[in-house]
Amino acid sequence: MAQVPDSLRGQIVTPGDRRYAQLRSTYTTTASPAAVLLPKTTAQVIDAVRYAREQRVPIAVRSGGHGFSGASSNNGGIVIDLSMLNRVRVLDERAGLVRVEAGARWANVAQALAPYGLVISSGDYGGVGVGGLATGGGVGWLVRAHGLTIDRVRAVEVVLADGTLVRADATHEPELFWLVRGAGAGAGVVVAFEIEAAEQRNVGVTQLVVEAHPDGRTVREWASCLAQAPRELSAAAVLFAEGRSTLMSVTAVVAAESLRRVRPVVEPLLAIGKVLEHRSDLLPYPTLVPTAHLNPNVGQQRGTTTNGLFTELDPGVARAVMRATTGPGRAVVQLRSVGGAVNDVAADATAYRHRHQSTLVIASTFPPQGGAALDIAWRAVGARADGEYVNFESRPDPAAFARIYPGETGARVRRLWKRYDPDGVFRSPLLSGQTNRSEQSNRSEQSTRSGQPSGQRAGRSARSGQRSGQPHRRRR
Numbered sequence: 001m002a003q004v005p006d007s008l009r010g011q012i013v014t015p016g017d018r019r020y021a022q023l024r025s026t027y028t029t030t031a032s033p034a035a036v037l038l039p040k041t042t043a044q045v046i047d048a049v050r051y052a053r054e055q056r057v058p059i060a061v062r063s064g065g066h067g068f069s070g071a072s073s074n075n076g077g078i079v080i081d082l083s084m085l086n087r088v089r090v091l092d093e094r095a096g097l098v099r100v101e102a103g104a105r106w107a108n109v110a111q112a113l114a115p116y117g118l119v120i121s122s123g124d125y126g127g128v129g130v131g132g133l134a135t136g137g138g139v140g141w142l143v144r145a146h147g148l149t150i151d152r153v154r155a156v157e158v159v160l161a162d163g164t165l166v167r168a169d170a171t172h173e174p175e176l177f178w179l180v181r182g183a184g185a186g187a188g189v190v191v192a193f194e195i196e197a198a199e200q201r202n203v204g205v206t207q208l209v210v211e212a213h214p215d216g217r218t219v220r221e222w223a224s225c226l227a228q229a230p231r232e233l234s235a236a237a238v239l240f241a242e243g244r245s246t247l248m249s250v251t252a253v254v255a256a257e258s259l260r261r262v263r264p265v266v267e268p269l270l271a272i273g274k275v276l277e278h279r280s281d282l283l284p285y286p287t288l289v290p291t292a293h294l295n296p297n298v299g300q301q302r303g304t305t306t307n308g309l310f311t312e313l314d315p316g317v318a319r320a321v322m323r324a325t326t327g328p329g330r331a332v333v334q335l336r337s338v339g340g341a342v343n344d345v346a347a348d349a350t351a352y353r354h355r356h357q358s359t360l361v362i363a364s365t366f367p368p369q370g371g372a373a374l375d376i377a378w379r380a381v382g383a384r385a386d387g388e389y390v391n392f393e394s395r396p397d398p399a400a401f402a403r404i405y406p407g408e409t410g411a412r413v414r415r416l417w418k419r420y421d422p423d424g425v426f427r428s429p430l431l432s433g434q435t436n437r438s439e440q441s442n443r444s445e446q447s448t449r450s451g452q453p454s455g456q457r458a459g460r461s462a463r464s465g466q467r468s469g470q471p472h473r474r475r476r
Contacts, residue, residue, distance in 0.1 A: 062082060090113070134184075155177075212273060216322045225268045233266065252269055324363055327377060354389070
């Protein structure tokens with residue numbers, strides 16, 4: 001490999017470097033890149049892109065490394081790791097306009113904005129990087145109140161494959177701006193976002209565990225409550241088998257500053273099934289994406305995940321969801337509310353087209369189970385899905401592309417990826433079906449390493465989260 005430019009001296013990590021072990025891999029996948037570049041400025045990102053192109057090896061771009069597909073690293077290539085580009089700056093406090101660099105983690109963003117009484121609805125985990133989430137969608141704890149993360153993006157700064165730096169917004173480079181909001185991974189390296197934050201200091205958090213009826217009625221009731229609830233309420237529910245029972249662990253978040261407002265909003269959820277555990281708290285928003293999540297990603301959460309979007313969870317879908325949890329595949333299933341402010345945005349306004357659905361259903365299997373078990377569990381659910389979300393798919397391929405970017409949206413995404421990256425430097429695995437996961441997945445299906453979560457361990461973790469007062473974390 002050629003010598004790096006002077007601007008990147010000391011910022012290249014190769015095998016043998018003591019830092020390599022913590023930089024080589026992703027959240028789900030162990031990888032062995034030839035080098036990891038750690039640019040600290042936009043100018044250095046430009047140099048890194050140009051240098052990496054000249055080496056004629058695979059190139060991966062990483063903000064946090066939490067993506068399920070493992071595409072933010074590779075074997076034998078170069079990783080451009082943006083973790084040193086992590087600054088968060090309030091540009092206009094009154095307007096809530098914030099500049100966030102792509103390598104920041106959402107826990108850091110929440111902490112930086114808290115003194116201003118501002119929040120950005122991001123994902124459900126503080127260790128997720130800004131860049132990957134804010135170019136794919138962003139289904140966060142306040143999604144029904146404030147929309148997807150991409151819906152609050154007002155401008156982006158992108159390094160294209162030829163090293164050109166472009167600022168894109170609604171009036172300047174509008175096609176690139178459209179693309180980056182939902183399909184940004186194939187456009188270039190987004191180094192910074194300008195995001196309109198919302199005013200919010202505290203949130204109401206209600207956590208409960210209920211018994212889930214095998215005929216799916218509990219799932220239907222959960223969805224019905226969300227459909228009728230005010231937009232202040234967003235919720236996630238994890239379904240997992242425990243012994244002969246199936247439990248549903250719910251975290252409901254209300255964009256409200258007092259428990260007096262929270263209680264009537266969440267009360268209908270207490271009637272969806274037999275309540276085993278229940279508590280409500282008023283918490284600072286950063287509690288939902290804590291700095292305790294800021295761990296290195298070293299392939300610690302091997303598993304296989306897929307998802308689907310649904311306009312409604314009718315009896316057939318609800319029964320299929322329950323069978324996915326209790327049947328041969330034994331998946332851990334999560335329900336995430338969407339709708340609300342998400343569906344205020346026109347379907348063609350961004351590359352994320354799914355603006356009429358109400359629920360995101362996510363299914364995961366963990367070693368020793370693998371992709372085959374997930375396929376069995378998911379088959380009946382997936383057949384009823386109406387779209388898919390890019391950031392919860394660990395096996396990207398052309399079929400997934402068609403579900404994520406249907407119809408004219410997909411055609412437009414392909415055209416624009418080709419326009420902004422004609423040589424395919426950042427070619428998405430959604431087009432080729434090739435990721436770093438293939439070899440790793442084969443190993444993980446046979447692995448029974450100590451510490452790897454089964455569906456039951458994930459379930460017990462969710463229940464212990466209720467007792468601790470912390471929002472549960474879906475193990476993935």
